Amino acid sequence: MSNKPSIPKGTRDFNPQEVVKRNYIFDVIRQAFTRFGFLPIETPSFENSDTLMGKYGEEGDRLIFKILNSGDFLRKVSDDDLKTRNIPGITSSISEKALRYDLTVPFARYVVQHRNEIDFPFKRYQIQPVWRADRPQKGRFREFYQCDADVVGSDSLWQEVELVQLYDTVFSDLKLRNTTIKLNNRKILSGIAEVIGAEDKLIDFTVALDKLDKIGKDKVKEEMREKGISEEAIEKVEPLFSVTGTASEKIESLKNLLSASETGMRGIEELEFIVNTIDELGLSSAKLEVDVTLARGLNYYTGAIFEVAAPSEVKMGSIGGGGRYDDLTGIFGLKDTSGVGISFGLDRIYLVMEELGLFPETVLETTRALFVNFGEKEAMYAMRAVSALREEGIAVDLYPDPAKMGKQMGYADKRGIPFVILAGETEIESNNYTLKNMRSGEQKTLDIDQLVNELK
RNA sequence: GUGGUUGUAGCUCAGUUGGUUAGAGCACUAGAUUGUGGUUCUAGGGGUCGCGGGUUCGAAUCCCGUCUUCCACCCCA
Numbered sequence: 001m002s003n004k005p006s007i008p009k010g011t012r013d014f015n016p017q018e019v020v021k022r023n024y025i026f027d028v029i030r031q032a033f034t035r036f037g038f039l040p041i042e043t044p045s046f047e048n049s050d051t052l053m054g055k056y057g058e059e060g061d062r063l064i065f066k067i068l069n070s071g072d073f074l075r076k077v078s079d080d081d082l083k084t085r086n087i088p089g090i091t092s093s094i095s096e097k098a099l100r101y102d103l104t105v106p107f108a109r110y111v112v113q114h115r116n117e118i119d120f121p122f123k124r125y126q127i128q129p130v131w132r133a134d135r136p137q138k139g140r141f142r143e144f145y146q147c148d149a150d151v152v153g154s155d156s157l158w159q160e161v162e163l164v165q166l167y168d169t170v171f172s173d174l175k176l177r178n179t180t181i182k183l184n185n186r187k188i189l190s191g192i193a194e195v196i197g198a199e200d201k202l203i204d205f206t207v208a209l210d211k212l213d214k215i216g217k218d219k220v221k222e223e224m225r226e227k228g229i230s231e232e233a234i235e236k237v238e239p240l241f242s243v244t245g246t247a248s249e250k251i252e253s254l255k256n257l258l259s260a261s262e263t264g265m266r267g268i269e270e271l272e273f274i275v276n277t278i279d280e281l282g283l284s285s286a287k288l289e290v291d292v293t294l295a296r297g298l299n300y301y302t303g304a305i306f307e308v309a310a311p312s313e314v315k316m317g318s319i320g321g322g323g324r325y326d327d328l329t330g331i332f333g334l335k336d337t338s339g340v341g342i343s344f345g346l347d348r349i350y351l352v353m354e355e356l357g358l359f360p361e362t363v364l365e366t367t368r369a370l371f372v373n374f375g376e377k378e379a380m381y382a383m384r385a386v387s388a389l390r391e392e393g394i395a396v397d398l399y400p401d402p403a404k405m406g407k408q409m410g411y412a413d414k415r416g417i418p419f420v421i422l423a424g425e426t427e428i429e430s431n432n433y434t435l436k437n438m439r440s441g442e443q444k445t446l447d448i449d450q451l452v453n454e455l456k
Numbered sequence: 457g458u459g460g461u462u463g464u465a466g467c468u469c470a471g472u473u474g475g476u477u478a479g480a481g482c483a484c485u486a487g488a489u490u491g492u493g494g495u496u497c498u499a500g501g502g503g504u505c506g507c508g509g510g511u512u513c514g515a516a517u518c519c520c521g522u523c524u525u526c527c528a529c530c531c532c533a
Binding site: 006009057059060062063102130132134135136137138139140141144145146207296317318319320321343344345346347348349372374404405406407408409410411412413414420422424425426434436438439441443 | 494525
């Protein structure tokens with residue numbers, strides 16, 4: 001009397017068709033990463049808690065899956081902590097390990113730990129699942145894949161340019177057109193905070209600003225007020241809400257706004273370089289857009305900030321994000337190593353592609369041809385051809401049982417196998433095979449060499 | 457973490473103010489068809505109505521709890 005089995009909230013099983021389609025996206029991304037000169041690494045699914053905790057802000061810590069210690073995990077908990085329900089204290093006593101929350105922080109740990117074996121600048125890519133104890137919604141899961149490409153050990157802005165091109169390449173290869181790569185710079189945000197005198201509220205300020213296109217400027221102001229940003233500062237921010245036009249027009253108005261801030265002006269310079277260079281080099285299908293309100297993401301970005309929005313006809317959160325971080329390896333004891341990277345959200349890209357019908361039909365074709373099984377003697381004859389075809393790299397199968405033909409054909413049909421091969425008594429006598437095209441219904445009699453050629 | 461929403465066959469869903477053995481389409485299995493599938497016809501299998509408790513003579517239907525789904529916050533891929 002067992003209950004129906006189930007899987008945890010926010011996780012999924014993938015059936016063969018889904019896996020095949022996911023692999024198609026993985027392959028496109030992996031090939032692009034390779035072409036851009038990135039090398040693959042992998043890190044463990046779980047890290048020591050202190051590697052992860054405190055790197056994503058307070059909210060992030062809450063969303064990290066903690067792993068309960070083995071054995072008597074209560075041993076180190078003090079009665080005091082229990083009595084006062086000191087959750088952070090208890091948590092650190094009963095859990096020493098945690099599932100990775102993203103790929104960037106483990107990568108920073110990897111770089112620091114292996115610094116003597118790494119040749120800098122180091123370009124690595126990493127495609128692995130991450131886990132977040134978030135409440136699931138559409139496109140939000142508790143287990144999902146990230147595909148990251150990062151460069152550490154170079155502060156050249158050419159890296160940012162290449163990463164924009166990498167985004168463009170991947171989405172163009174996937175035939176996912178009209179994505180928008182949004183670009184901003186943390187220094188610009190710092191500059192704004194500086195100019196309006198709200199430096200101490202930078203995070204609250206940027207989080208509020210980020211919601212501009214979603215909740216409108218009045219609500220943004222309201223949230224800033226709630227977070228304790230002065231009325232004077234909010235007033236000074238006003239011109240920012242009307243920064244519009246082309247990228248260069250936006251940059252011009254930003255220059256006016258931020259002329260008093262050295263940091264801000266440096267951010268604008270960086271932004272301008274990336275925009276101008278991409279403008280010169282061109283993109284094949286994506287659009288690069290300056291968005292000063294873009295502030296999402298993790299607190300560790302110090303320079304460029306990227307985010308990719310899906311085509312506007314699909315309602316989906318961002319399908320990629322990234323940026324430059326100067327201090328991340330510093331947390332682990334390696335100073336002056338700048339890094340910049342981007343991430344692709346595989347699961348969301350999948351949903352977008354599904355919604356837009358962008359998966360090529362050929363992706364689902366796994367087996368090219370199925371031999372009908374007529375009996376023991378005929379199966380032996382067929383099996384010789386099966387081996388020959390497989391050696392040529394062609395995916396073929398023999399139906400395992402001498403079932404009725406209708407059943408065997410139906411099996412091929414449902415699995416989307418495009419060809420069926422009949423090898424029965426008549427074919428054996430003439431040393432031939434009958435090849436049937438399942439789509440057109442057309443049949444041909446061929447010898448083994450012709451068969452190989454036809455199916456290649 | 458806060459507020460709301462959803463759950464009936466493998467899938468998509470009906471199920472009247474609580475009232476007999478809970479239905480449909482698709483899918484599945486078998487046959488019509490002993491070397492021809494995707495379109496037809498016939499028959500069949502499959503559900504302790506998410507789970508647990510309560511109200512009632514009687515619960516898929518009402519109440520409570522719990523899990524799940526999706527949505528809005530929070531935050532984010």
